[in-house]
Amino acid sequence: MKVALAGNPNCGKTTLFNAITGKIEHVGNWPGVTVEKKEGKVKQSLNPNNENLVVVDLPGAYSMSPYTSEETVTKDFIQNERPDVIINIVDSTNLSRSLFFSTQLLELGIPIVVALNKSDLAEKSGITINVPVLSEKLKCPVIRTISTKATNNGLPELIKAVIAAGKSDKKQEAPLKLSATKALSKEESEKVDKKRYTFVNSLVTEVERKKISPERQTIQDQADRIITHKWLGIPIFAAVIYLVFSISQSWVGPLLADVFVGWIDLLYEGVASLLGEEVNPVLGALLLDGIIGGVGAVIGFLPLIMVLFFCLALLEDSGYMARVAIVMDRFFKKVGLSGRSIIPMIVGTGCSIPGVMATRTIKNARQRRTTAMLTPFMPCGAKLPVIALFAGVFFGEKAWVGTSMYFLAILVIIISALIIRQITGDYSKSYFIMELPKYRVPSIKRATISMFSRAKAFIIKAGTIILVCNAVIQILQSFDWQFQVVAENAPETSILASLATPLAILFIPLGFGLWQFAAAAVTGFIAKENVVGTLAVTFAVSNFIDTEEFALVGGSAEVNAIFGISAAAGLAYLVFNLFTPPCFAAIGAMNSEMESRKWLFGALGFQLGMGYVLAFFVYQIGTLITVGTLGEGFGAGLVAVAAIIGIVVYLMRKGRRNKQASGQIQTV
C-alpha cells in the first residue's frame, strides 16, 4: 500500500515521516526543507500486522496548481502515481490555510486521512478544534497527532485509520467539487479559489474556537519585530554568529579538541615508538607524517566543527534561520537575486553541494545560475578547519575571524550578484514570500543527530580523500625527478616543490609565494580540508592544536614562524581559499544546476578572479597598515588585478549595451 504524505510547507510532514518510519531525514523549522520525495516503510511498532505500507514524504504544497518546482513534484506524484491513501497533514495552528489544499486533495477520489498535526501547539495557543464535526464535514477520518512526541502522539490511530481507508472499497467523497486539477483560465481559477475559500472559512468558523484575540500581539510577534527589524536584524545576526563562533572556536570547541588531539598524539607517538630507528625513514615518514600526521591534523578540528554545527542546528530548529532569510531578502532583492537564493546559501554553510542543488527551486534561470555560482562563497564545513587554523595561528583563536569571514562572504555575494546582473543585463525581479515558522525550544536530540551526521561525513572524508591526497603529497615531496630521496635540507628539489613553484610565483603579490602554500591551494580543489592536511605534511607539523594550552602547537608564534608569512599574508591566504572555486564535487553540482558550460566556465573564472583580487587587497592593504610599506610584488599584482577588473568592467558594459539595444533598460 503506497501512502503519500501531503500538506502545506512546514506543517510537519518530514517530522511525521521520521516518526512513522523511524528514519532520520533532515527536518528544518522553516518551509522548503524537502524539495524531493522520500520513501520509507512504516516501522513495526506502528504496524504490528506487518502490512506492506510504503510512505512517501512529498514536498510541501499550498495548492494543486503548482507555483514552485516542489509543488510540481507533489502534484505530479499524486496525479500520476495515484497513491492508495493520502495522509493530509494539517497544521492545527493554521487550519484555514491548510484546509484549502485539503479540499483539493479530497476531490481526487483517493482515500484521505487527515492528520491534525501540532495539536499540542494549537492547545497552547488556545485553539480548540471539533474533530468529529471536521471529520463529518470533510467526509474523511481526522486524527489528532503530535509527531514530535514519543508516546501518546496519535500515530498508532493514524496508521490504523490509513490501513482501514486503504482496504475500504468506498470511494473518497468530496465535500466540495470544483475541478481541482483541471486547467482553468485565470478568471475561472479566481472564481473557483474564491468559492473554495468561502467553503473553508465557513468550515473553520464552525469547527475552530480561538481563545486569544487576533489583534493582540504575541511574544513571538514582538520578538519578530526586533529580530527581523530593518536595521536591528543585521547586528543581531552578527552577534548570533559571533556567539556561535565564540562557543565553537574559542570556548567549548578547543576544550574538546584538546582531549581529542591528545588521542591523536598518543597514536602518533605510539606508532613512532613501534617503528623505532631501523625503519626506512621515507617509509616511516609516509606512515607517520603523511598519513597519521596529515589526516590527524585535519581530524583534530573535528570537535570545533561538531560544536559549530550543533549550534547552527539549534538555531535552525528554533526558527531563527528563517528570520535570517527575511533579514537578508531586502539586500538580495536589490542586487537581482531571488529571496529564494538565501535558502541555498544557508544550506551551503554545511556543504556547498546540497546548497548548490537547492538552487533548483529557483525558477528564473539567471537567478538560479547566479545563486549556484555564489553559494560556494559561503564558508562550508570543509573550509572551517582552514578558518580555524589561520584564526589560531595568526589571530590567537579570535572568534571575530570566523564571524568576519561569514559577513565578508555575504558582502562578496551581494557585490558579485550586482556585477553578474550587469554582465547578463537581466534586471528581472522576483518576490520572496515565506511563511515564518513559530519559534520553539530547539531539540537537543535533532541537533545531536545533525552534529553526528556531519561528524561522520567529515571522518569518512578524512579517511578517504584526505588520506590518499596526503599520501601522494608525502611521496611527491620525498622524491626528486630522478626518484632519489630528497635531502632533508633541500626540500625544494622535490617533485612537489618543482610542480608547485611556478604557481607560487603567481602568489607572491598575495604574500604567500611559497611552494607549500601553492601545493595546499591546489589540493584544496580536491577537498578544502586538504589545505590543512597538505600544510601539515609539507611543513612536517603533526598537529596544529596544542594538547596542553588549548592553543595552537607551541603557541601561534611557532607555527607562524614555521609558515614564514605575515599575519596579513595569512589572512590573504585564508581569503584566497574561501573565495576561489570550491572543491571538484561542488563544481560538478554547479555544472548540473547551471546546465550551461558557458555559465560554468564563467563562474569558475569569476571565482578565481574574485579570490585573487580579494587576497591581493587583503595582503597589500594589511601590509601597508601593519608595516607601513606595500607588500612584495605589488606592481606585478596590480597589473594582474587591473586586468581582471578591466575584463569584468568590459563585460558589464557589454551586457548593459546589449540590453539597452534590445530596449529592456529604460533608464541610464
Place this chain on the structure above:
Amino acid sequence: MSTADFVIVGIVVLLISLAVYKIVKDKKRGTRCCGCNACCEHSEQFGCMDKSQQ
C-alpha cells in the same frame, strides 16, 4: 628492506586501497560528494543519494 619496512608498506597499501575502494564504491553508487555518501543531512533531499534507493 627490513621486515618492519615490509609491514609499513603493507599497512600503507592497505589504508590507501581501503580509501580508494570506498571512493570508487561511493562514485559507483552515484553519490555526488567525493569520498562519502553523507556530506551532510541535506544530501539525500537534493538528490545526492544512493542510486539503488531511487
